[in-house]
Amino acid sequence: MKAYKYLISFLILTISSQTFAQSNPAGVPAKEALQRLIDGNLRFVQGKSQRPNQSIDRLKEVSKKQNPFATIVGCSDSRVPNEIVFDQGLGDLFILRTAGQVSTYASWGSIEFSVAALGVNLIVVLGHSSCGAVNAACKADDVPGHIITLTNAIKPAAEKVKHMDGDFLDNAVKANVAFQVMSLRKLDPIISKQYNKGQLQIVGAVYDLETGKVNFLSEEYIASITK
Numbered sequence: 039m040k041a042y043k044y045l046i047s048f049l050i051l052t053i054s055s056q057t058f059a060q061s062n063p064a065g066v067p068a069k070e071a072l073q074r075l076i077d078g079n080l081r082f083v084q085g086k087s088q089r090p091n092q093s094i095d096r097l098k099e100v101s102k103k104q105n106p107f108a109t110i111v112g113c114s115d116s117r118v119p120n121e122i123v124f125d126q127g128l129g130d131l132f133i134l135r136t137a138g139q140v141s142t143y144a145s146w147g148s149i150e151f152s153v154a155a156l157g158v159n160l161i162v163v164l165g166h167s168s169c170g171a172v173n174a175a176c177k178a179d180d181v182p183g184h185i186i187t188l189t190n191a192i193k194p195a196a197e198k199v200k201h202m203d204g205d206f207l208d209n210a211v212k213a214n215v216a217f218q219v220m221s222l223r224k225l226d227p228i229i230s231k232q233y234n235k236g237q238l239q240i241v242g243a244v245y246d247l248e249t250g251k252v253n254f255l256s257e258e259y260i261a262s263i264t265k
Contacts (some may be wrong), residue, residue: 065157066107068239074162075108078125081250091127100129108132109152111218112164113139113171118245123252138171139163139218140191150228159238161222161229162214164252165215166245172196172210179228198263215242216260 066074081087109132110120120126120133132152134145141149152158162236164174174181192210195217199209219242222235232238242255 039159065105065159068160071158072162072239074126075124075162075252076254079123079250080216081125082123083250087122087125089125089127091130094193095238096128104129104132106130106132106152106156106158108160108162109149109158110134110162110164110249111139111141111149111222112244113137113166113169115169117247118164118166123245123250132156137185137188138169138175138192138214139165140171140188141218141222142187146225146229149222149225153232153238154228161238161240163215163218163240163242164245165211165224165243167208167211167247169207169211172214173207175214176210192261212244212255212259213263216255216263217242218242219255219260220264 092217107130110124112118112120112133112135114135114137120131120135124131134148135140136142136145149161171188172192172195174185175189175196177198178189178193180186181189192214195213196206196210198217199213200206204211219240222229222240224230229240230239233240242260243252244255245252
């Protein structure tokens with residue numbers, strides 16, 4: 039009986055994997071997807087937003103299926119609406135937002151879904167200046183309720199830059215993004231496999247609340263701060 043249950047579980051897992059593989063579209067290459075985001079943010083900053091894919095025709099088109107070209111793991115902050123700051127439209131971005139862009143099991147599953155089922159080849163971890171969640175982690179004060187789960191997740195990054203030159207909060211915001219990028223790159227089994235094959239790219243960026251500019255973190259910075 040026990041062996042039978044294991045067999046059934048294996049068959050369900052196999053069928054599910056095949057279903058995901060069959061439904062996974064080719065997706066936009068990571069390099070092209072990143073350039074779309076960079077170009078869109080430049081338009082936004084220059085006050086030349088085109089507001090693409092926001093027509094009634096687009097609404098009807100994406101009601102049948104979605105093929106987002108990038109996944110954004112961002113902060114819940116109301117001042118950072120992802121489609122607006124990247125000048126994108128309906129069905130363009132698969133977005134997850136939590137305070138301090140802290141990821142947990144539900145977030146990880148959602149990110150995996152975007153990669154395995156929707157064919158996304160680019161994940162952007164997007165922090166922002168003056169982040170309240172990061173600021174709370176930097177102060178190390180007691181916080182009420184479940185907010186502590188957010189600050190506890192951010193504290194390792196804050197501790198890493200505590201004695202660095204420059205503004206503590208600015209440094210912590212960047213480090214927090216870098217730590218989250220590295221964490222996703224190692225996330226088994228789906229994300230790490232796709233990343234290690236070179237199929238999936240995972241990058242970090244920080245949005246400036248005052249200018250609207252998205253600044254992408256260099257690989258050198260990510261590697262050095264997460265050592």
